[in-house]
């Protein structure tokens with residue numbers, strides 16, 4: 399009997415979320431961003447729900463190989479481009495499009511021997527200061543790329559630092575627009591937050607949008623908006639069962655460090671999920687959970703393999719009850735991953751990506 403913990407990937411939710419991103423982007427094409435093993439969902443588990451995308455964007459060549467192995471013949475974009483010259487051989491072999499963000503990548507391309515010229519996405523650093531050519535250096539990079547026989551089509555891209563927040567994107571959009579004004583080629587700017595919040599502007603949705611977190615059903619700008627505000631469904635549920643019940647008396651404490659002490663008699667359930675499964679240790683007492691679909695809370699510190707939940711208002715719940723740590727419970731009740739992430743002082747992205755390999759994952763419709 400395996401430990402009673404399960405991660406479920408919801409194919410229909412992925413489909414609907416992708417559709418939602420598409421609606422936000424009007425006639426733009428949609429990259430489904432599946433880096434980091436589809437944000438922890440597993441590329442193979444997520445593929446069925448996301449195959450309606452126009453392309454897959456990711457980082458690792460091994461992930462690109464996995465997408466091709468699933469039968470995907472359409473575009474695949476390497477969001478960080480290549481890391482060393484031999485990566486270009488795989489780009490040629492698998493027909494991968496790749497980002498070019500620095501001179502070293504242009505040097506590698508110039509030395510690459512290929513029969514099929516490559517499609518590249520030239521990245522501008524329009525203010526994020528992570529990857530890309532500054533607006534001042536962008537045109538020279540474009541000219542250099544354009545002169546290479548190894549390059550076929552050059553698309554233009556940038557990435558926003560504040561699409562989810564008050565600073566917004568106008569300053570970056572203006573820099574990008576100014577520096578690319580008379581350059582030919584398709585354009586791609588928007589991540590999830592920009593797609594949901596700003597893509598009414600045709601300059602923002604451009605030719606391609608690149609939603610990641612939204613297709614997995616988490617709000618990029620929580621708590622300003624929730625996933626349901628945006629019409630997004632959780633694509634991942636993490637569930638585990640109660641494997642023991644304790645009856646506490648006033649003054650009894652729970653777990654390592656005795657961080658929770660009962661003030662009155664109460665029942666707690668011990669759940670087969672801990673930080674070694676990917677549940678954040680930083681979640682304090684009071685973090686929301688669903689017990690048999692009813693909302694309750696954690697009590698005490700999360701340990702490696704277990705956590706405790708309050709069964710005070712749930713007399714029917716006990717040994718074997720299902721606890722939804724995030725996602726969708728059997729009866730349809732929802733617990734947003736964003737709420738749990740907020741309790742841990744982080745974002746839904748981190749929780750999804752942290753599901754441990756020991757947790758069995760299955761796919762549902």
Ligand SMILES: Cc1ncc(COP(=O)(O)O)c(C=O)c1O
Nearest residue numbers: 431477557589590608609610611
């Ligand atoms: C270049 C690029 N585009 C798109 C995305 C997708 O972002 P999000 O998951 O916020 O939609 C990312 C993710 O970090 C990225 O690095």
